[in-house]
Amino acid sequence: MLRYTLMRLGIFAGCLVVVWGLVYSGIAPRGLGDSNGMWVLLLALVLSAPxxxxxxxxxxxRASEQIVRKVDRVKAGMEASRSQEDLADDTARAQGQTS
Incomplete structure (x- = not known):
């Protein structure tokens, strides 16, 4: 998961450098007024996403498969905990009825 995030950030950083170069060389439009920095960030984001x-x-x-495995493991742990609680509750009820 960390690897995917770092790769995604790398692609964004590369697009940011390219867009900044294009804007400041005059090839790409500069934005309106003081919005130039926001324009560069937005354009880099729009380009890096696809x-x-x-x-x-x-x-x-690969990252998605890791997440699914973690979620399945947590669900199994919760189910095991739930079944132990049910067993303890059933045992307590059974002892309460026999007394």
């Missing part, structure tokens, strides 16, 4: 979607497909699938 690139990340295509380039990081395998890494995203």
């Amino acid at each position: 690139i990340s979607f295509v380039v990081l497909r395998k890494e995203r699938d």
Whole structure:
């Protein structure tokens, strides 16, 4: 998961550098008034999203599988805990009825 995040940030940083270069060289439009910094960030974000979607497909699938395994492990632990609580409750009720 960390690897995917770092790769995604790397792609964004690369797009940010490219967009900044294009804007300051005059190839891409500068934005309105004082919004130039926000324009560069927004344009870099818009460009990096589809690139990340295509380039990081395998890494995203790997991260997704890790998350699914963790969720399944937590669910199994919760179910085991629930069954132990049910057993303890049933035992307590049975002892209460026999007394």
